[in-house]
Amino acid sequence: MASEILRQIKERFGNQPFRVRDAVDAGIRRHLLYRLRDEGLLLTISRGVMQPADSEPAMYxxxxxxxxxxxxxxxxxxxxxxxxxxxxxxxxxxxxxxxxxxxxxxxxxxxxxxxxxxxxxxxxxxxxxxxxxxxxxxxxxxxxxxxxxxxxxxxxxxxxxxxxxxxxxxxxxxxxxxxxxxxxxxxxxxxxxxxxxxxxx
Known part of the structure; x- marks a missing residue:
């Protein structure tokens, strides 16, 4: 289940930061996003903004x-x-x-x-x-x-x-x-x- 949600996120946003609101609008349930965060698969990088944990850290x-x-x-x-x-x-x-x-x-x-x-x-x-x-x-x-x-x-x-x-x-x-x-x-x-x-x- 987690891998499927992560796949959907990467299809929609790639490895770039995305707003939780945009992910929810794309059909991903909010509680699943927070579950992925709690499992270490997503990172919260700002209020309401997440990014896949395996993304390369970028300059700027x-x-x-x-x-x-x-x-x-x-x-x-x-x-x-x-x-x-x-x-x-x-x-x-x-x-x-x-x-x-x-x-x-x-x-x-x-x-x-x-x-x-x-x-x-x-x-x-x-x-x-x-x-x-x-x-x-x-x-x-x-x-x-x-x-x-x-x-x-x-x-x-x-x-x-x-x-x-x-x-x-x-x-x-x-x-x-x-x-x-x-x-x-x-x-x-x-x-x-x-x-x-x-x-x-």
Whole structure:
């Protein structure tokens, strides 16, 4: 019985994190999911999110767990800077953006910091990325992470932002025009222009 339920789960979700609600909607009884968890065949990786225990641990699997719990949320700010290798900081909590006015589920684990971004520009430079195990999550581009961190320095930290901007500008794909364009659309254009002038001087 357990192996049959596990087979159904893997047919539907593969080895990726899945919401208990989605499994129940697919016809799998809730009590059977918890039985598989108690038998060590499923792992609870966040509230209401499970994954087969034999799944390979993936880099950034916490991002994938959050994507399963909050599919429309987006990794941002310091967590995004770290992902794009623009910061050596390991944030104590994952920075997660939701569109202002959108529903936000309660998330206990992994630790998160919620940020509400304007709905009109929420999708701007939002990218779908994958863990090394193929699990999908949303994250802002490196440029958007820098611009958001610049305009929200009180949250991201001024030193973190300036270091990230310097590291970005040393990279082969640096695009200062894209940074200023994003800053114009999102806010903080004057700050970004001044910072770029100092770095490029």
């Amino acid at each position: 699997n916490e991002f994938a767990a959050l994507a399963a719990r909050a599919p429309h949320a987006t990794i941002c700010l310091n967590s995004g800077l770290s992902y794009w290798d623009l910061s050596d900081e390991l944030p104590a909590a994952i920075d997660l953006a939701v569109a202002r006015g959108a529903h936000w589920p309660k998330i206990d684990t992994p630790a998160t910091r919620l940020h509400r971004f304007a709905a009109a520009t929420f999708a701007l430079d939002r990218l779908r990325q994958h863990t090394d195990a193929g699990e999908a999550f949303w994250i802002y581009s490196a440029e958007r992470c820098i611009v958001d961190a610049m305009r929200l320095q009180r949250i991201a930290g001024r030193d973190v932002v300036l270091s990230a901007l310097q590291r970005y500008m040393r990279g082969d794909n640096a695009d200062p025009l894209r940074l200023t364009e994003l800053a114009r659309r999102l806010g903080g254009a004057a700050q970004m222009t001044r910072a770029l002038e100092v770095i490029l001087a």
